[in-house]
Amino acid sequence: MPKHILIIGPTCSGKSEWAENLASKLHDKVIYVATAIENPADFQWQTRIKKHRDRRPPDWKTLSVPYNLTEVINTTRSPFCLLIDSIGSWVANKLDENDEDWDQTVIELLKCVKKTPVNLIFVAEETGWGVVPAYPLGRLFRDRLGSLVSKLGTRVDTTYLVIGGHVINLSVLGQKIQSN
Incomplete structure (x- = not known):
């Protein structure tokens, strides 16, 4: 049986590092799926991407x-x-x-996650813990990402929260919501 894992947390919390650690332990052959769109004109963005690559x-x-x-x-x-790093970038792109x-995109994603024969590790940002964005596009992003992360979380085998320098296995401590 393939393992499906979701890793969530705030910006710069160590989500990607934890995902990379798990992927290394799960399998010898890893495909890193980068969802970010590169922008050579944005030095800070390129620096973040390089840090991940290195x-x-x-x-x-x-x-x-x-x-x-x-x-x-x-x-x-x-x-x-x-x-797959990250769901937030993928949502932003769409x-x-x-x-x-x-x-329909969400339905198709959830269907393919259910039927895939490979191990999947998703990295996703948690954005809804702060203020409600003052502009419509920000609210749309936050709501779509939050809803998708919630749906993925009920369909994967294990969900981890990476926060404050710690990794918490929510699948052990929590209970899945069955209404999604």
Whole structure:
């Protein structure tokens, strides 16, 4: 049985490092699925991406997948483990989808997660712990990401929260909400 893992937490909390650690332990063959869109004009963004790249083992394959995440999950076969970093970037890349298309995108993602024969590790940001964004696009992002993370969390085997320098296994301490 494949293992499906979700790792959530705030910015710079260590989510990606924890995911990389788990991927290394789970499998020899890891495909790192980078959902961020590179912007060579943004030095700070490029520095973040480089930091992630430099930390990964050289034998890991990296795919840049800003949009077609379900296609990659559907076409990958064992013996690979997919480390998808991050769901927040993927959601941001798809904010131009109308509500109906977005709902279909989520349904397709959840279906492919359920049926995939490979190990999956998702990294996702938690954005809803602060103030409500003052602008519509910020609220749309926060709401779509929060809803998707909630749905993924009820469908994976294990969910970890990385916060304050600690990793908490929510699957052991918590209870899944069955209404999603």
